Amino acid sequence: MTRRSIAPRLAVLLAASTAASLLLGGCGTVNTTSTREAPSTDSVPARTRVNDLFTEIFLHVRDVRMFPAKSGVMQAQIDVANDGFETRGFSYLITWLDARGNSIESPMSTWKTARVAAGGSITISSVAPGPEATDFSIQVRRAS
Amino acid sequence: MTASRVLATSSLLLALAACGSPGKYIETGGTDSIVSVGEVDIQDLQTAASGMLESLVAQGVLSTAPHQPARLRIERVVNDTSSAFDVGELTYRMREQLVNSGQATVLTAYGADAESPEAQERLKQEAFRQGQTTVDSLQPDFFLTGKITQLKRSAGSTKQVTYTFRLTLTDSRTGQEAWTKVVDVTKQGTKNAVGY
Numbered sequence: 001m002t003r004r005s006i007a008p009r010l011a012v013l014l015a016a017s018t019a020a021s022l023l024l025g026g027c028g029t030v031n032t033t034s035t036r037e038a039p040s041t042d043s044v045p046a047r048t049r050v051n052d053l054f055t056e057i058f059l060h061v062r063d064v065r066m067f068p069a070k071s072g073v074m075q076a077q078i079d080v081a082n083d084g085f086e087t088r089g090f091s092y093l094i095t096w097l098d099a100r101g102n103s104i105e106s107p108m109s110t111w112k113t114a115r116v117a118a119g120g121s122i123t124i125s126s127v128a129p130g131p132e133a134t135d136f137s138i139q140v141r142r143a144s
Numbered sequence: 145m146t147a148s149r150v151l152a153t154s155s156l157l158l159a160l161a162a163c164g165s166p167g168k169y170i171e172t173g174g175t176d177s178i179v180s181v182g183e184v185d186i187q188d189l190q191t192a193a194s195g196m197l198e199s200l201v202a203q204g205v206l207s208t209a210p211h212q213p214a215r216l217r218i219e220r221v222v223n224d225t226s227s228a229f230d231v232g233e234l235t236y237r238m239r240e241q242l243v244n245s246g247q248a249t250v251l252t253a254y255g256a257d258a259e260s261p262e263a264q265e266r267l268k269q270e271a272f273r274q275g276q277t278t279v280d281s282l283q284p285d286f287f288l289t290g291k292i293t294q295l296k297r298s299a300g301s302t303k304q305v306t307y308t309f310r311l312t313l314t315d316s317r318t319g320q321e322a323w324t325k326v327v328d329v330t331k332q333g334t335k336n337a338v339g340y
Contacts, residue, residue, distance in 0.1 A: 069201075
């Protein structure tokens with residue numbers, strides 16, 4: 001078989017594999033939009049720092065909000081988006097802090113897992129264990 | 145076989161034997177924990193307890209009780225799954241948070257299956273001495289009941305199981321449901337794994 005006869009076959013094979021990859025990449029991809037354009041009134045300035053944490057696992061944070069729940073205790077919500085082409089999973093641990101910056105030990109503070117589809121976003125949330133909690137810290141780890 | 149070859153083979157075998165993972169302590173329920181596809185793991189119970197508590201605390205149901213802290217009686221929580229575990233692993237985690245934070249107190253001397261029959265007997269004797277027929281401090285504001293179920297499915301060698309934890313608080317004054325919460329934990333895979 002000569003080199004000339006291999007070339008077209010190789011081109012067809014390349015085209016086919018590229019198309020297959022694109023098709024497979026498209027599977028499970030989520031397209032997201034929202035009617036809201038203005039940032040939430042409960043957004044907190046920590047978004048950049050939290051986003052830096054998530055960027056390390058190839059995700060990004062759209063918003064971080066903190067607001068009082070129905071009972072008056074604080075609740076945190078973090079919108080995590082996946083701009084990549086594959087579903088990404090991660091584990092996170094949210095620890096609540098009191099006004100003096102001390103962590104509040106509670107069985108409510110446990111490692112949790114989440115998965116974000118390609119192109120999609122999720123909201124992870126946490127409720128403070130009590131009224132003494134005013135702030136939180138978050139640890140993130142890419143799922144194995 | 146020469147002596148040096150025997151020595152080399154023995155060394156290799158010894159080295160291979162030493163390759164096994166040595167015992168170590170890990171964070172309970174942490175990301176190094178074992179994930180069992182067909183069993184309820186410690187991290188599943190922690191997730192369920194955390195989800196239940198977050199909902200209960202956020203809703204503020206306990207603060208509506210006539211007594212503060214709210215008097216809570218933990219009734220039957222049925223484990224209707226094929227995984228053998230003590231439901232106390234779930235309820236005790238919740239008790240720890242609710243009791244220690246002062247939001248609720250658990251009545252351990254109430255009912256036919258009181259956790260502390262001695263305390264129950266002493267309270268009854270005290271009430272009898274005072275001419276009372278019931279012990280007021282043993283009247284609960286809420287009853288906690290629940291059920292844990294599972295839904296198993298498979299596709300080829302991939303197994304999937306959803307464990308559904310559901311708890312309900314019933315208001316003892318009205319007999320009506322005051323709070324309810326469902327927490328799902330779904331696991332999928334072909335075999336158990338270390339870490340998640």
